[in-house]
Amino acid sequence: MNAPAQASDRPNDWSAYPDAKGRFGEFGGLYVAETLMPLVLELDKAYQEAKNDPAFQAELRGYLTHYVGRPSPLYFAERLTRHFGGAKIYFKREELNHTGAHKINNCMGQILLAQRMGKTRIIAETGAGQHGVASATVSARFGLPCIVYMGAVDVARQKPNVFRMNLLGAEVRPVTSGAATLKDAMNEAMRDWVTNVEDTYYLIGTAAGPHPYPAMVRDFQAVIGNETREQIQELEGRLPDAVLACVGGGSNAIGMFHPFLGDESVKIYGVEASGHGLDTDKHAASLTGGRPGVLHGNRTYLLQDDDGQILDAHSISAGLDYPGIGPEHSFLHDIGRAQYLTCTDDEALKAFQLCAELEGIIPALESAHAIAKLPQLAKEIGEGGVIVMCLSGRGDKDIFTVADALGRSI
Amino acid sequence: MTKDRIDRRFAALKAENRAGFVAYVMAGDPDAATALEILKGLPAAGADLIELGFPFSDPMAEGPTIQRASQRALAGKMTLNGTLDLARAFREGDQDTPLILMGYLNPLVNKGFEAFAKDAAAAGVDGLIVVDCPPEEADPLSDALEAEGISLIRLASPTTDEKRLPAVVRRTSGFVYYVSVAGVTGVKEADADAVAPAVERLRAAAQLPVAVGFGIRTAERAAEVARVADAAVVGSALVDEIESAGKLNENVTQKVLSKASELAKAVRSARQDTV
Structure with missing residues (x-):
């Protein structure tokens, strides 16, 4: 089109x-x-x-500074970097904020x-x-x-x-x-x-x-990207090659992305939740699987049927379980400034476990969707490259959902 | 130009020195066939204008009653096109009663404004009310509707101040809809004393008749509003009848129409009581 x-x-x-x-x-x-x-x-x-x-x-x-605990650290995820091979992976640790998320x-x-x-x-x-x-x-x-x-x-x-x-x-x-x-x-x-x-x-x-x-x-969340800019230049002496974040409504993502929009050398990736798969009716990928429409006060990409009725989204992560997306993401998608990938429930679950085991960090299931795309991006960008991923929240809240999905009882 | 039907109806009401009774029902509630039967019966029951809702999955301005009506309609596969079919079937038997469609923007965006306006005009629809399309966003829709002679009916509310009024009444025709309470449909009751000055203000700004709705559930309240406004709109109280008749296994059409005629009588005689 x-x-x-x-x-x-x-x-x-x-x-x-x-x-x-x-x-x-x-x-x-x-x-x-x-x-x-x-x-x-x-x-x-x-x-x-x-x-x-x-x-x-x-x-x-x-x-x-004094209540939320900012700035949040920018952390070199050394073991995941080694595990995947390719570009260096940094986590912007929003999960360390007071209340455990961005x-x-x-x-x-x-x-x-x-x-x-x-x-x-x-x-x-x-x-x-x-x-x-x-x-x-x-x-x-x-x-x-x-x-x-x-x-x-x-x-x-x-x-x-x-x-x-x-x-x-x-x-x-x-x-x-x-x-x-x-x-x-x-x-x-x-x-x-x-x-x-x-x-x-x-x-x-x-x-x-x-x-x-x-x-x-976006402005209130842009503190994520603004801090990242300063921190990565201190640590690596340059801007990253890519920034990455999960997208439901998209507030952590736009907060990370916005300060980098003008830097053409920085690739921008969002990750939508594709639930049971894009070919099923159980996903939450509004950009990849939806069409523009109007809901909740704004025009944006929406999951909708032939009559313009809004469809129910599905994701294992409750925070991504929304049939729309923030309008600025729709804009960045259409003009091609950001690319939006998808991640299934199963991929997110595997990434959740891997991050816990290799980095000692239990990520939110939302953030795990971004983690799941790291191997692919680390390879694409390659040795010597730098990726920053927004680790938007911690996963304590998700342990029951994950246990259930893994067939374990706690 | 179908908006003439609205103008003719309000002129006739004015000549009779009485307010109009506007009945709201949802397309496809409880099912398409019964909804058509109700529509066809409403003019004889005393409805001077009819608002026909088209269902939306996320009706943000509706109270529980209309939300459930929307869900019943969607469960029965009612659509925007299905609503236009109902309108056409109604219009075949009634050339005089203005028919206003009411709903939310996304089904219209999805169909395309031009295609909708064309089909709606062909079906005999006279006006459109879109709850989530304020004047700031309405121009593309207005363009399409004006080309087909369909009125975009604007909403004003207790929060609409003097500064906003000119924007609210710009490019509107037919009548203006005054939302008499800050809230969702069918929950709060309108304060008749507060409605009178608001209607005056709006009538002066728009130079159009003013219909009042959102807070009228009883014949008494309808009569109070009918003394000061050009029309009184009742929705949730009619839809409640559909729901309760369905639950009690009674004749839905009969029950709704009997409620409609009770309300219509109250509206028709409201000004006679005062003189």
């Missing part, structure tokens, strides 16, 4: 995206009910002001913004529960009530995170509509927001949703 993208088609100034209408090329935008329009426009204005306010940025940096970077930024806007009630959606835990954490820290919408199926398969959220004082509301996973939780959170327009701040966890969320979440 599309002509092959040429480097010359690409923008010179990546910071020009999104445009004033919240668009990344033909993707993104603002597709919400009229009741919410004034709210998202107000949020955009408040965010632009905060972004350009040095006091806000200094406050955020302070919390990222999600807290965004939550810290948004909770400060919510306070600045005078909002007194936080709502969030969650899939795996990592964003729910991060939202509950910052809400507890700043003394705001927090309600987390979570698909009933996810509540069942992510019990430790549900309990964690409860310990942090958040109310977890199981969502039973639809397939009872992340997209349904997001629908329910939007219904809450449209009902409680006066006092409520909707803390979206991924780089999707209506403008300004995709840009705002």
Whole structure:
């Protein structure tokens, strides 16, 4: 359908995206009910002001340093490098952040913004529960009530995170509509927001949703790529040949990718979850197996049927189990600046175990999807090359799912 | 130009000095055949305009009642094209009652705006309401609909301020839909005292009739709204009848139409009570 993208088609100034209408090329935008329009426009204005306010940025940096534990290390995964052969592999250790994943970077930024806007009630959606835990954490820290919408199926398969959220004082509301996973939780959170327009701040966890969320979440997550740039130049004296991250909604990925978009020498790879396989109806690869459409406030690639009904996604990893993807990824995909690979449940499981055994790190099942593509990329880039992978979260939350998949009981 | 049907209907209502009763039902709920029977019966039951929902898997602005209607419709394989078939079948027997389709953007994006507008006009559809397409994003859809003479009905809500009003009523025709509560369909009740000034404001800005919906479940509330608005929209209360009749194994069509005529009577007599 599309002509092959040429480097010359690409923008010179990546910071020009999104445009004033919240668009990344033909993707993104603002597709919400009229009741919410004034709210998202107000949020955009408040965010632009905060972004350009040095006091806000200094406050955020302070919390990222002393509460979240940034900067996160950039770690040379020596044994995996030797095991696979080829390019040197580095892990950006987002799993070492407070709460065990990259999600807290965004939550810290948004909770400060919510306070600045005078909002007194936080709502969030969650899939795996990592964003729910991060939202509950910052809400507890700043003394705001927090309600987390979570698909009933996810509540069942992510019990430790549900309990964690409860310990942090958040109310977890199981969502039973639809397939009872992340997209349904997001629908329910939007219904809450449209009902409680006066006092409520909707803390979206991924780089999707209506403008300004995709840009705002990206900006708060760009700390991942910005630190990586500095750290790799210190360690290797140059930029990496490739950066790699798993993609569900795509917040850890866009955070890693964005600071490198202008560096044509840096190849960019995202990994989508292909579940039981792309040739089945049980996967979550929106770019590879979907078509552009409109859902949850933005135009992006979606898994959908012939009538435009959204299909249920499937992945062993609850955090990737979403039938859409952040609009900036759709843009990067279409212009060819980033390449999106796929990884099945089985491949992710093997990578999960391998990383635990060789590096002493139990990765999140989400991150394991990226790990699974390392052997192929390490060979392609070859000896003397450098790859940085975003290890977006730790896998403690997944041990029950993995045990189940391996046929073991714990 | 099919939008004339809407204009004619509101002109007639004005001449009668009464508000219109707008009935909302979901295409394919509880099944395609029964939905058509209900549609065909609504004008005689007193519906002055009909809103026909087309189902979507992720109806973000709907309360539980319409969500379940959507799921029933999808379970019965109802589609956007199937909805247009229903509209065409209805129009064959009724040349006067305006028919407005209502739903979400993605099925329309999927079909293509031009193809949809062409098929909808051929089926006798007069207007379209798209919940998740604000004016900022509506131009491509407006272009396609205007070419076929179909009205894009705009929504205004309690959060729509003076500044936004001109944008909201730009490129709209037929009537304007006032969402009387901040919330999803069929949950909160409209506050009739707050509705009156909002309707005035909107009518002045749009120079069009104003229909009020989202918070009207009872005949009393419908009558209150009908005193101040040009039309009162009821959806969830009708859909509830479909659901309960299905559960109790009663005649669905009869039950819905009887509820519709109760509401229509309340709307029709609302202004007589006050004079």
